[in-house]
Amino acid sequence: MKRGVCIVGCGALGSHLVQAIRNEDIDLRLIDDDRLEAKNVLSQFHVRQQVGKNKAQALAQTMQGFFGVKVDSVIPHRLTADNVATLLMGSALVVDCLDNTATRKLVRTYIRAHGTPCLHGALAGDGALGRVQWDDAFPIDDDGGAVGATCRDGEHLAFVALVSAYLARSVHVFLTEGKRVGYSVTPAGAVVI
Numbered sequence: 308m309k310r311g312v313c314i315v316g317c318g319a320l321g322s323h324l325v326q327a328i329r330n331e332d333i334d335l336r337l338i339d340d341d342r343l344e345a346k347n348v349l350s351q352f353h354v355r356q357q358v359g360k361n362k363a364q365a366l367a368q369t370m371q372g373f374f375g376v377k378v379d380s381v382i383p384h385r386l387t388a389d390n391v392a393t394l395l396m397g398s399a400l401v402v403d404c405l406d407n408t409a410t411r412k413l414v415r416t417y418i419r420a421h422g423t424p425c426l427h428g429a430l431a432g433d434g435a436l437g438r439v440q441w442d443d444a445f446p447i448d449d450d451g452g453a454v455g456a457t458c459r460d461g462e463h464l465a466f467v468a469l470v471s472a473y474l475a476r477s478v479h480v481f482l483t484e485g486k487r488v489g490y491s492v493t494p495a496g497a498v499v500i
Contacts, residue, residue: 309334310399310482311379315386315414317341317362320428321404322352323471325366328478329376337363337378338394340385349461386410391417400481402474403427411447418442424481426489428474434463437470437492439477440500444489466494473497 309332314321317339325337339362347362348355357365367378382394391413395401401418403425405411411427418425425442438445473490480488490497 311336311397312400312402312478312482313338313395313398314402314404315339315395315410316404316406317366318347318404318406319351319467320430320471320474321402322362322366323468324402324404324428324474324478325370325378326352326374327472327475329370329374331479331482333482334379336380336382336398337366338382338384338386339363339366340383346460350464350467386413388413395421395423398423400478401425402478404474406430408447408449415442415447424487426474426477426481426487428470430463430467430470434466435493437466437473438490439470439473439492440489441487444500466492469497 312333313336314325315338317337341362343353343358343360343362343365345358347353353365354369361383363381363383367381370376370378386394395417401414401423403411403414414425427440427442427445429438470492473492477488480486489500491500
């Protein structure tokens with residue numbers, strides 16, 4: 308039986324993560340209310356022809372077109388206190404790829420109340436650090452969107468993809484072995500945490 312994996316945030320980390328876990332045997336749900344902008348294609352796994360479309364919908368379309376992978380559920384809405392239970396319900400794993408502190412806190416409140424495993428991905432705005440951490444070890448910073456600087460001009464694309472690869476590795480290990488592995492990633496390498 309396929310397990311439900313919910314990716315919240317289809318920008319830099321989330322878009323590359325979805326591409327990297329495309330071969331996992333999962334029911335994949337994507338949540339993002341943001342629209343794709345031309346600057347996003349410099350650092351995100353999106354194509355120029357989809358500029359103006361919702362990121363979750365665009366990513367699902369890209370996965371179908373490039374790889375023949377069907378995303379099971381696409382939610383082009385903002386995660387709010389009013390809908391968080393409905394949107395995350397039934398997930399065997401939630402992966403937080405957000406750059407918004409308030410929404411991260413909503414995810415955390417829900418997953419802790421329901422005992423849902425949650426893996427967080429985060430990037431420093433200067434491209435010097437990436438975190439792949441399970442909820443019990445993840446500090447939610449009150450920086451409110453530092454990832455935007457990382458994504459602005461595509462300068463850190465390779466690093467974004469590297470951190471996403473470690474996210475994908477953590478998802479795979481969790482799904483296949485039930486182990487929770489996290490990483491601290493710098494441009495020089497990664498350390499298991």
